[in-house]
Amino acid sequence: GIARTGAAAFSELRNAVFAKVAQNSIRKIARNVFLHLHSLDLNFHLSRQTGALSKAIDRGSRGINFVMSALVFNVVPTIFEVSLVSGILAYKCGFEFAGVTVLSIATYAAFTLGITQWRTKFRIKMNKAENEAGNKAIDSLINYETVKYFNNEIHEADQYDKYQQKYERASLKTATSLALLNWGQNAIFSIALSAMMVLATKEIIAGHLTVGDLVMVNGLLFQLSLPLNFLGSVYREVRQALIDMQTMFTLMKQPAAITEVDSCAPPVSLL
Template sequence: STVALYITFTLLVTNWRMHYRHEMNAQESKANSFAVDGMLNYETVKYFTNEKYELKQYDDTLDQWEGAAVKSQVSMSLLNFGQGAVIAVGVTLMMIYAAQGVVDGNMTLGDLVLVNTMMLQLFIPLNFLGIIYRALKYALADMDMMLKLLDTKRTVKDKDDAKALNVTDAVVRFDNISFDYSNDRKILNGVSFEIPHGNKVAVVGPSGAGKSTLARLLFRFYDVDSGSISIGQQNISEVSQASLRDNIGIVPQDTVLFNHSIEHNI
């Protein structure tokens, strides 16, 4: 019954305290993203003198992380204490029984030593198993996010037999395309136009009208919901994304510099 109690206690408490570990991981990645965001966009933060605000967001998240970390540590001590207590009480009871047996004369001193040694042989590996089980659960909790990420389905996928885009006559055609980022708001509704080879076309419209979206669709960051986009008679959803993007040059809206040499940036 000691062994059964030990195992039940270990399983129950380890599972119960796992959510502190999940909480810790979640707060840690939240804090990291606040820190990285704040530092990447430091100019924006400074324009609006929001250093304190950013700092507070970061600090609050760290506070929550700290809370979860302390709870995790306390519950681990509780687990270790409980495991120790179960073993100590179990061994003590058995030794008392054995000693009683020796006093009553139905056990020899040798039997007493046997019981004691057997207990030690049994509980040392058992304790070890408890530690390994805990480490396993911890590792699984830490990998949880990554495993979920691996399960994510890609929305824009190359067809199995996708060919490379072969541009001879660079006519870009948007044929009656419709697109939305989320079902509740249509961004593009039946848009058609053609850019003949060697021509310039400007798309003019209010902010949020979907101009940049046209470029994103041309690059196939998203697939259109209906209609088709083609370059030189080839539907871009039929060709490989790498070949498509290799063939298009872009001057981005925001000029981003990598924190590296000019050569690397080029």
């Protein structure tokens, strides 16, 4: 009971400390982006979509928070756990078990990377359609009087629905490809688990392992499957977060037509 309470306390303390650091960094970055947008000339803002800019900043800020938390709470602990499990299996059962573990993880990672790269284009199209729909809605509501004056509500609704249809198609492709990715990940782990059980059974028959070792191998693999399954989801979300961050940081690279300087030359006296 004391150990469980202590573990929960340290976990919450970790979240609290990380939140303070992460939120402070995100606030400063968002402020810099906001100031940079104000430093750009009028032509940039007239040619840009206000709703899309707002969504880009919001998603970029959330992306920074997710990437930082994923690295600290998921990626590094998972790498440590995989290394620890592989070492235990190599020491207790043999290098064949560790080899199967490493090979299955490598296959899992390669499959996840390949499918995720393929899925990225669907996610980009979905974001683009969402930006267009949001911009259309905001611009239409801002120009409410003009829309009402020309009795143009149906046309505006049709235009908004057109962008929503694009978002729907991209979202369906994203969901379908996600189902394929999840199925492939489960299939890879199931094959690896079956191979480990066959190896363990042969070693038991040969008298090199006991039934307890078989239970240990099974338990370690299932323990390893939890962060691996979560790691797949984290990788997909990190990819999306990086795309959102790239969109926001692209705004920071937008050059200003007029650059203000901090100091100016002293005025020249004409007398």
